Amino acid sequence: MDFSFSPRVEELRRQVRDFMDDYIVPRIGLWQDEVHAGQYPVSFMEDLKALAKDQGLWNLFLPHLKDDEPGTRLTNLEYAPLAEIMGRVAWASEVFNCSAPDTGNMEVLHMFGSEQQKQRWLKPLLNGEIRSAFAMTEPDVCSSDATNIQTSIQRKGDEYVINGRKWFITNASHPLCKVFIVMGKTDPNADAHRQQSMVLVPMDAPGVEVVRNISVMNHHSPDGHCEVVFRNVRVPADNLIAEEGDGFKIAQARLGPGRIHHCMRSIGMAELALEMMVDRVQERKAFGKYLHQHGSVAESIAKSRIEIDQARLLVLKAAWMIDNVGAKEARKEIAMIKALVPTMHTTVVDRAIQIYGAMGLSPDTPLADLYSFGRSLHIADGPDEVHLRSVSKMELSEGQQRLGATSPYFTIPERL
Template identity: 55%
Template sequence: MSDHPDLVLPAPSARAVELHDRMVAFMRDHVLPAETTYAEQAFAGGPDDHRVPAVIEDLKRTAREQGLWNLFLPHESGLTQLEYAPIAELSGWSNDLGPEAINCQAPDTGNMELLHLLGTEAQQERWLRPLLDGEIRSAFAMTEPDVASSDATNIATRIERYGDEYVINGRKWWTSGAMDPRCALFVVMGKTDPEAVRHRQQTMVIVPRETAGVTVVRDLPVFGHHDQHGHAVVTFEDVRVPVANVVGEEGGGFAAAQARLGPGRIHHCMRALGAAERALALLVARAQQRVAFGSPLADQGVVRQQIAESRLEIDQARLLCHRACHVIDTQGNKAAASLVAMAKVAVPRAATAVIDRAIQVHGGAGVTDVTPLAAMYGWHRAMRLFDGPDEVHLRSIAKAELGREPVLPPGSTRV
């Protein structure tokens, strides 16, 4: 038995293997063939059209019939995070369709985890159950345009208590999901007590979408691409909600954010690995089919090196991601914090590097909507900013390393 069980990853259960195989077939036979239809339906009315493509609901029905539903939540699925990771990776091959088809899409997964962990019975009945059933969607309103939101203690939106109500005033952006007509609630983080200790000033509250004073201003594109569910600028002006809408406890917003973002970060990493695998598959296919200077591109040494580097980077990143998952499963989110931070830096770096090589091999086709590569690059480049920019994670990784005792003494320098 190893003294470091987190270094030894267990084999998946028979059920996890079966679900993975089922997910391969679902992606191959249903999701990937539906991408063209989705694109036609999603953007039929231009970038301001955020209606739900009908094909999404078709895919969701098929996924539920096949038992591919809510697999991200151990309480619902019975899977560990490590067992869920390869399934989430498969969904990442089609980031617009795959995650939502199995009801494992951000930001709803994070909000569902939050409500599962901290929600009252009434909150779970009103909001969590419809989210788990895929009947509604939600948004997470944390990031603000006027402060450096990578430091969550900077959040300036005010949540003031008056009797049995909270009154909310503030401006948020990158509120993903807010443009979707199914969005029924916002989980809003704001400051309830500016005089409290730094990490007890913030609180999270549930704000129903139709509450007076909530204004969805506009959608923000990611490198010019508008997602169907949107990334919105939202204002809250004298928005009133009952105190019963608090998530967890007053002053517990920072801790709740950390509890929410930890699993969210590793789930993003899982899906990003799928995008990287798809990009590499596209790169290989293009290199084998495209002829230049009298032979396939795959015969060129530089292209072969790009293929090899891509495989190395993907597999290295996957091992780090899976180790983080295993520590979450066996020791909890707090013990895995440094590993999750490392994965959150390493996986998007690997994904964008592989996607960029695939774009290069595709030439002009790589930067258009002829292939999914341009949209994939934009999203995974943005991943190096959302849920904490690289620099914040690197800071925490370095802090942990500076406090770590080496296995052996490093020895002194000989002069």
């Protein structure tokens, strides 16, 4: 496995860093001022998106674009270091049309959508003209086990009728959000993994109600993590994605690359926290010494560097495997990074908050926001425990296949 960056990727890294430094970082304060004043989308977002598109920094995440589809056509391994740079500012990915859940929804439509669905929804998403949402999680069941999903999608003649309640639906409050991909059950009596289907539901369809935008750790997102109710929502049967019963398969295909994106953005946030630590400990004194001269602080710096680099290497391995052997064969590595990276993220940011003291808790640094995002990642896209369970099951299965391979070197003595 070779994780070195090609000359093309090195040039793209330079371009993305320069774009961040020149156009995004100087607008962080303005973004906060406008959002807090209730102006969303912010006034400069469309200008930045147009500039990114002009510079060829557009749809960087999608490898298999057609010739007439705008984008950069990078593999997962090539895109990963760019996602890390974007992750340093929470809203930066939108500028490059690389923000979740649009990325996953575009992948779903690209892989499974009909030509009609691609024309109506994928094309404007690829052009950055609209946003979208993915409605899977439900408040009344343990949604980390997708077989529990209760939302009903029933065929009635030439239509599907959708009834159900979803929550923590990212993007549902965004003014440009025009469509949901809704996961529900079309056949509750089928095999457990063939009950679910996915259907496209326009945001303005009668019966769709955004009940509330739920704060996450008291942090309000203008995009929204919304509770949404679907009451007798009717859509044409043509809005079904792929076939009835394909919902679980589509969800698995969607989540693999998405977890690479999440984890690399998370690593970018951890890198920012470490850089801030390094700056702080060299200019701040306590008890007659610079902070870095205290052993426990120096240890925090060293541990953070080790943990970030370990996490990055594992994520790059998972990205390489998706590119070379497919998401199905990489499922253990994908589960491993999703269990590992949030813990690394919150640990590193927590150290930075401790080193900054009271300032680290305040809005004068991004650390509190970085911590909130990292903590939510322990749950988003499946809680840590689910991924650990998956890794354990695969490891035990592989262990059974290896059983006895080391028996010449390890034998249990017979009982007397």
